[in-house]
Amino acid sequence: MLWAPRTLLSASSRFPSSVHTANQCFRPTRHLRIPRNNVWLHSRTLTNQPPSKPPPKPSILSRILPGKVFENAPQSTSSFRKIVALAKPERKPLGFAVGLLLVSSAVSMSIPMTIGRLIDYFTTENPQIPFGLTVGQASAILLLMFTAGSICNAGRVMLMRLSGQRIVARLRERTYEAALRQEVEFVERGEGDVLSRLNTDSSIVGESITQNLSDGLRAVVMSSVGLGAMFYLSPTLTMLMLAVVPPVSLGAVFYGRYLKKLSNMTQEALGDMTKVAQEALSALRTVQAFNAAPQEQQKFHERVTNVLTLARKEAIASGVFFGATGWSGNVTLLALLGYGGTLVAKGIISVGDLSSLLLYTVYVGSGLQMLTSFFSSIMRGIGAGVRIFEMLDRQPTIPPHHGVEVSHSRRGPIKFENLSFEYPSRKGVEILTDFNLDVEVGESVAVVGRSGSGKSSIHSLLLRYYDPVRGKITFDGQDIREFNTTSWRSIIGVVPQDPVLFTGTIASNISFGNPNATREEIEDAARQANCEFIWGMPHGFDTPIGRLSLSGGQRQRLAIARALLKKPVILCLDEATSSLDATSEHRVNDAIDKILQSRQTTCLIVAHRLSTIARAERIVILEDGRITESGTYRQLVNREGSRFRHLMAAQLSAAAGESIPEEQI
Numbered sequence: 119m120l121w122a123p124r125t126l127l128s129a130s131s132r133f134p135s136s137v138h139t140a141n142q143c144f145r146p147t148r149h150l151r152i153p154r155n156n157v158w159l160h161s162r163t164l165t166n167q168p169p170s171k172p173p174p175k176p177s178i179l180s181r182i183l184p185g186k187v188f189e190n191a192p193q194s195t196s197s198f199r200k201i202v203a204l205a206k207p208e209r210k211p212l213g214f215a216v217g218l219l220l221v222s223s224a225v226s227m228s229i230p231m232t233i234g235r236l237i238d239y240f241t242t243e244n245p246q247i248p249f250g251l252t253v254g255q256a257s258a259i260l261l262l263m264f265t266a267g268s269i270c271n272a273g274r275v276m277l278m279r280l281s282g283q284r285i286v287a288r289l290r291e292r293t294y295e296a297a298l299r300q301e302v303e304f305v306e307r308g309e310g311d312v313l314s315r316l317n318t319d320s321s322i323v324g325e326s327i328t329q330n331l332s333d334g335l336r337a338v339v340m341s342s343v344g345l346g347a348m349f350y351l352s353p354t355l356t357m358l359m360l361a362v363v364p365p366v367s368l369g370a371v372f373y374g375r376y377l378k379k380l381s382n383m384t385q386e387a388l389g390d391m392t393k394v395a396q397e398a399l400s401a402l403r404t405v406q407a408f409n410a411a412p413q414e415q416q417k418f419h420e421r422v423t424n425v426l427t428l429a430r431k432e433a434i435a436s437g438v439f440f441g442a443t444g445w446s447g448n449v450t451l452l453a454l455l456g457y458g459g460t461l462v463a464k465g466i467i468s469v470g471d472l473s474s475l476l477l478y479t480v481y482v483g484s485g486l487q488m489l490t491s492f493f494s495s496i497m498r499g500i501g502a503g504v505r506i507f508e509m510l511d512r513q514p515t516i517p518p519h520h521g522v523e524v525s526h527s528r529r530g531p532i533k534f535e536n537l538s539f540e541y542p543s544r545k546g547v548e549i550l551t552d553f554n555l556d557v558e559v560g561e562s563v564a565v566v567g568r569s570g571s572g573k574s575s576i577h578s579l580l581l582r583y584y585d586p587v588r589g590k591i592t593f594d595g596q597d598i599r600e601f602n603t604t605s606w607r608s609i610i611g612v613v614p615q616d617p618v619l620f621t622g623t624i625a626s627n628i629s630f631g632n633p634n635a636t637r638e639e640i641e642d643a644a645r646q647a648n649c650e651f652i653w654g655m656p657h658g659f660d661t662p663i664g665r666l667s668l669s670g671g672q673r674q675r676l677a678i679a680r681a682l683l684k685k686p687v688i689l690c691l692d693e694a695t696s697s698l699d700a701t702s703e704h705r706v707n708d709a710i711d712k713i714l715q716s717r718q719t720t721c722l723i724v725a726h727r728l729s730t731i732a733r734a735e736r737i738v739i740l741e742d743g744r745i746t747e748s749g750t751y752r753q754l755v756n757r758e759g760s761r762f763r764h765l766m767a768a769q770l771s772a773a774a775g776e777s778i779p780e781e782q783i
């Protein structure tokens with residue numbers, strides 16, 4: 119869907135207004151500068167307007183060492199709060215899961231003590247079982263306890279996973295909704311990044327809320343209960359064990375922060391990689407026709423290598439950290455065993471107690487290691503959360519739901535007044551300059567000009583994919599920027615140069631953006647658009663189609679039907695430049711003719727073929743961003759030395775195979 123944001127927006131697909139962002143205010147940070155009509159995010163792929171001089175790329179270390187570490191703290195804190203807020207709807211299952219976790223952890227934590235007691239039972243001469251139980255009774259109680267612990271653990275895992283998946287699903291939907299409401303420029307430039315936020319980042323956030331939170335809680339219980347039991351058994355030995363905790367904790371803090379930075383960079387690199395793959399796969403025909411697979415493979419290889427480099431850094435960091443913690447854990451165990459052995463020899467503690475203590479040390483050690491993983495995962499979650507919330511909180515520069523509703527019965531002239539326009543990504547290159555054009559109600563105007571002269575850009579401005587830099591467009595005397603964009607687009611029908619089809623049936627493609635259209639209305643629109651080929655298909659309107667499964671002429675007629683189904687007040691028709699065969703051209707033109715003749719719709723046609731141009735009531739010539747000529751076909755053709763005649767002569771000669779010097783056109 120993201121490869122066709124313009125089609126989606128113009129189809130006025132209405133997004134559920136009940137879905138609101140957590141924070142409507144987009145807070146700029148050091149990496150986030152927001153000029154008036156632009157958005158510069160720290161993520162390279164989402165940058166609308168790259169700074170003229172890119173800042174030197176900082177090394178990873180310089181980005182993680184103290185001083186830098188705390189720079190994003192407020193953003194991280196608010197991201198953490200938002201992540202926690204996401205778990206709110208899952209309060210009940212998560213609360214229950216925590217209860218189960220406590221029970222299962224309590225059972226696990228009783229194991230070392232039980233083993234110690236068993237060792238003492240088998241190594242002393244007159245063993246005593248607590249509460250006067252027999253061996254059979256004690257065994258049955260232990261078995262029951264362990265079974266209950268396992269059931270609780272299974273329940274905890276299930277509840278946590280399910281809640282996690284529900285949170286991820288909600289997050290994905292909200293992110294997708296946020297992506298769809300952005301202006302096309304934003305999404306088109308950072309498509310891969312948007313997809314990566316949708317896929318990976320939301321999973322990471324979901325995981326960090328549930329899975330990691332659950333493991334973290336388990337780790338807290340294991341460590342604290344384990345420590346308590348150890349103190350109870352031998353405070354001296356426990357103090358010895360605790361000597362290793364501060365350095366490991368400090369290491370964990372740095373490791374977690376380093377991982378968060380790495381995770382952010384990995385997500386950006388993954389976005390870049392997705393974008394490259396998506397671009398090539400969605401244009402596989404072109405890639406294959408130009409034998410460009412090796413070149414695309416190379417581009418992809420570079421992106422994958424970037425991801426791999428980051429993964430390698432993460433692997434090295436993990437290896438060093440876990441190796442160091444493992445080593446210190448083992449050394450501690452050895453020290454405990456050595457010193458503990460002397461205490462046993464002196465009769466200060468029993469063999470069973472030392473065994474229990476050693477086991478608790480292992481528990482506490484793995485608890486601390488789990489806490490480290492938990493901390494680093496939470497950091498990764500916060501990193502991914504920042505990227506997700508950036509998207510959720512982003513206010514589109516052209517908001518879809520604010521402003522005056524435009525009624526479908528409203529009619530009025532369209533006026534382009536002293537309009538100047540440049541694309542946000544190509545600042546300083548004016549496409550339209552002091553452009554003026556009036557189109558009366560029901561009038562059909564064909565815009566003619568050289569390729570790249572800005573004809574399609576006029577449609578983009580009318581549809582508010584972009585706003586002009588200066589000047590305005592009015593409809594019925596009112597600036598279109600005052601209109602609610604969704605309702606404004608709902609009165610405009612669009613037939614783009616290269617119509618986009620979506621996977622579905624022919625009927626669903628015609629009713630795209632009009633899900634409530636009846637079959638009768640769909641067939642009617644198809645009839646008006648000369649889509650007779652549909653009736654000849656095996657399953658008629660229910661024939662399944664994909665992106666490219668119709669011919670150019672059929673696609674264009676289907677797009678006309680799609681536009682007509684909206685009963686548009688204004689029709690923007692961008693004629694296909696690819697030459698249709700004579701029959702297709704005739705059928706398309708005939709369909710256009712019917713619309714023009716009815717004078718029900720105001721038509722702004724970007725025309726290339728003489729046959730279409732001649733059908734419009736008025737023709738305007740667009741040159742150097744301005745209208746340089748205007749008139750009916752007859753007037754322009756009969757005007758000696760008119761630019762129109764030059765243009766048409768050039769087109770005819772080009773069609774006949776003659777090359778015309780550029781300056782003569």
Ligand SMILES: Nc1ncnc2c1ncn2[C@@H]1O[C@H](COP(=O)(O)OP(=O)(O)OP(=O)(O)O)[C@@H](O)[C@H]1O
Pocket residue numbers: 541543544549567568569570571572573574575576724
């Ligand atoms: N999204 C964009 N970002 C930056 N520049 C763009 C963008 N789309 C078009 N342009 C540039 O704007 C200029 C006008 O493009 P436009 O598509 O409006 O021309 P056109 O007259 O419709 O061309 P054609 O007849 O070939 O379709 C071109 O120079 C083009 O390169």
